[in-house]
Amino acid sequence: MSQVLLTPLHDRHLALHAKMEEFAGFDMPIVYTNIPDEHVAVRERVGMFDVSHMGEILIKGNDARAFADAIFTNEILDKPFGKVVYGYLLYENGTIVDDLLVYLVNETEVFLVVNASNVAKDYEWIVNQTEGFDVTVQNLSSEYAEIALQGPLAEKTMLEVFNLDLSNLEFFTFRNVELHGHPALLSRTGYTGEDGFEIYTSNEDIVAIWDALAAAGVVPCGLGARDTLRFEAALPLYGHEISDQVTPITAGFKMFTKVDKGPFIGREVLLKEIEEGSAKKVVGIELKEKAIPRAGYPVYAGNQEIGVVTTGYLSITLGVPIAMALVDQAYSKKGTEITVGIRKKLIPGFVRDRKFLKKNYKSN
Amino acid sequence: MSKAVEGLFYSESHEWVKVVDGNIVLVGITDFAQSQLGSVVFVDLPEAGTRLEKDAEFGAVESVKAASDLISPVTGEILEVNEDLIGEPELVNQDDYASWMLKVEIDDPTELESLMDAAAYGNFTE
Numbered sequence: 001m002s003q004v005l006l007t008p009l010h011d012r013h014l015a016l017h018a019k020m021e022e023f024a025g026f027d028m029p030i031v032y033t034n035i036p037d038e039h040v041a042v043r044e045r046v047g048m049f050d051v052s053h054m055g056e057i058l059i060k061g062n063d064a065r066a067f068a069d070a071i072f073t074n075e076i077l078d079k080p081f082g083k084v085v086y087g088y089l090l091y092e093n094g095t096i097v098d099d100l101l102v103y104l105v106n107e108t109e110v111f112l113v114v115n116a117s118n119v120a121k122d123y124e125w126i127v128n129q130t131e132g133f134d135v136t137v138q139n140l141s142s143e144y145a146e147i148a149l150q151g152p153l154a155e156k157t158m159l160e161v162f163n164l165d166l167s168n169l170e171f172f173t174f175r176n177v178e179l180h181g182h183p184a185l186l187s188r189t190g191y192t193g194e195d196g197f198e199i200y201t202s203n204e205d206i207v208a209i210w211d212a213l214a215a216a217g218v219v220p221c222g223l224g225a226r227d228t229l230r231f232e233a234a235l236p237l238y239g240h241e242i243s244d245q246v247t248p249i250t251a252g253f254k255m256f257t258k259v260d261k262g263p264f265i266g267r268e269v270l271l272k273e274i275e276e277g278s279a280k281k282v283v284g285i286e287l288k289e290k291a292i293p294r295a296g297y298p299v300y301a302g303n304q305e306i307g308v309v310t311t312g313y314l315s316i317t318l319g320v321p322i323a324m325a326l327v328d329q330a331y332s333k334k335g336t337e338i339t340v341g342i343r344k345k346l347i348p349g350f351v352r353d354r355k356f357l358k359k360n361y362k363s364n
Numbered sequence: 365m366s367k368a369v370e371g372l373f374y375s376e377s378h379e380w381v382k383v384v385d386g387n388i389v390l391v392g393i394t395d396f397a398q399s400q401l402g403s404v405v406f407v408d409l410p411e412a413g414t415r416l417e418k419d420a421e422f423g424a425v426e427s428v429k430a431a432s433d434l435i436s437p438v439t440g441e442i443l444e445v446n447e448d449l450i451g452e453p454e455l456v457n458q459d460d461y462a463s464w465m466l467k468v469e470i471d472d473p474t475e476l477e478s479l480m481d482a483a484a485y486g487n488f489t490e
Contacts, residue, residue: 019402034457036405036428224428228428290406292426343431
C-alpha cells in the first residue's frame with residue numbers, strides 16, 4: 001500500500017487531540033470531542049470540517065460543457081455560470097460511478113468535486129469518455145484543500161470573521177472570494193442538511209482560513225459527525241445508498257437524473273427502469289424498539305430476507321433508531337412492517353419516508 | 365490516559381470484574397474500552413436469570429459509530445442488570461468503574477485467576 005496522505009490541516013487535528021483514522025487514503029479526524037456535541041453544534045450553531053481529502057477534477061476545453069453534459073445525469077446546459085449542480089456519473093448499465101458536484105465556471109471550464117475514495121477511478125473513467133470531445137481532464141485533487149463551514153450561523157460567521165457578506169449568495173451557487181487575502185472558491189453547498197459553505201483553496205492558504213474560523217469559536221467537527229448529519233438529511237454516501245450496484249432511480253434520486261435532457265451515459269437503462277419499475281428501492285426505516293440498525297444488517301419481512309441496511313443510527317437529533325435500507329420493491333411501501341436482524345434478535349420496525357428531518361437550506 | 369483500578373480483575377476484551385462478596389461479582393467495561401468507543405448511546409444487555417459462559421458474547425455496547433460485543437469474563441448466572449444504563453448509557457463514559465452492567469453469581473471463583481490484575485491490564489493496554 002502507498003503511504004497514508006495528510007491534509008494541510010493534519011497538525012491542527014493532532015493539536016486538538018482528534019481521534020484519527022485512515023479514510024480514502026488520508027489520515028482524517030473522526031471526532032475531536034464527541035460526535036453528539038459536534039453534530040448538535042452544526043444543527044444549532046456552526047461547525048467546520050476539514051474535507052481536503054475530497055477530489056477535484058477540472059475539465060477544460062471548447063467542449064467542456066458539452067462533455068460534462070454527456071457524462072452527467074443532471075441538467076447543466078441551461079444553467080448559468082456560477083451555478084453548482086449535483087448529480088451522478090453512470091456506467092453504461094446505469095449503475096453509479098460516483099456522485100459529484102459540478103461547478104459551471106465558464107464556457108471552457110467545468111470543475112468537478114468528487115468523493116475522495118473514488119478520485120482515481122473517476123479520473124480514469126472520465127478520461128476514457130473524452131474521445132471526440134475537445135477537452136483535457138486534470139486531476140487537481142492534490143492541489144486543493146477544502147473546509148466545509150456548516151450550520152445556521154455560517155453566513156454570520158463569514159461576515160464576522162472575513163467581513164464577507166454572503167447574504168445574496170444563493171443556494172448551490174459559488175463565487176471567487178478573498179478571505180483575509182487568501183483566494184478561494186466558495187459555494188453555498190454542503191453535506192449536512194444545514195445552510196453553509198464549502199471553501200476550496202490551496203494547501204497553503206487553507207491553514208490561515210481554518211485558524212481564523214477556529215479563533216472565532218467555530219467548532220471543529222470530524223467525519224463521524226459528518227456522517228450522522230448527512231444521514232439525517234437522507235443524503236447518500238457512495239458505497240452505502242449509492243454504488244456500482246444500484247442506479248440513481250433505485251436509490252431514490254430520480255430528481256437528479258434528467259432523462260429528458262438528451263443523451264448521457266446510462267440514460268437508456270434509467271428510462272427502462274422508470275418505465276418498468278425498479279426491482280429494489282432505497283427506503284427509510286424506523287424501529288419501534290430501541291436498538292441501532294447499522295449498515296449491513298439484514299432486513300426481513302416475516303421469515304424472508306428482503307434487503308439490507310445501507311446506513312443507520314440512533315438519530316442524534318430525533319433520538320429514534322432510523323435507517324436507510326435497500327429492499328425489494330414489493331416491500332418498499334410506506335408503513336410496511338419489517339424487522340431488522342440485530343445480533344441475535346429481530347427488532348420490529350416499519351418502512352417510512354426519508355424525510356427524517358427538515359433541511360434548513362437557504363431559500364433563494 | 366486510561367486508568368485501571370486496583371483490586372479488580374480484567375479481561376483481554378476489556379471487561380472488568382469486581383468481587384462484591386464471595387461468589388457475587390459486578391461486571392463492567394474498562395476506562396480504556398469506553399475511551400476507545402467514544403460516546404456510548406446504547407447498551408444492549410441480557411435479562412436477569414440468563415446464564416453467562418466465560419469468553420462468550422452476552423450483549424453489546426454501542427457508540428454513535430459502532431457496536432462492540434460484550435464478552436463475558438466469567439461463568440455464572442446474572443442476578444441483576446443495571447437498569448440505569450438503559451436510560452442513561454452515557455454513564456459508561458462518565459464513570460465506567462461505577463457503571464457496572466451485570467451483577468453475577470459465578471460458578472467458580474478460581475476462574476478469576478485467569479484474568480489480569482490492574483498492573484497487568486495496564487501493561488496490556490499500553
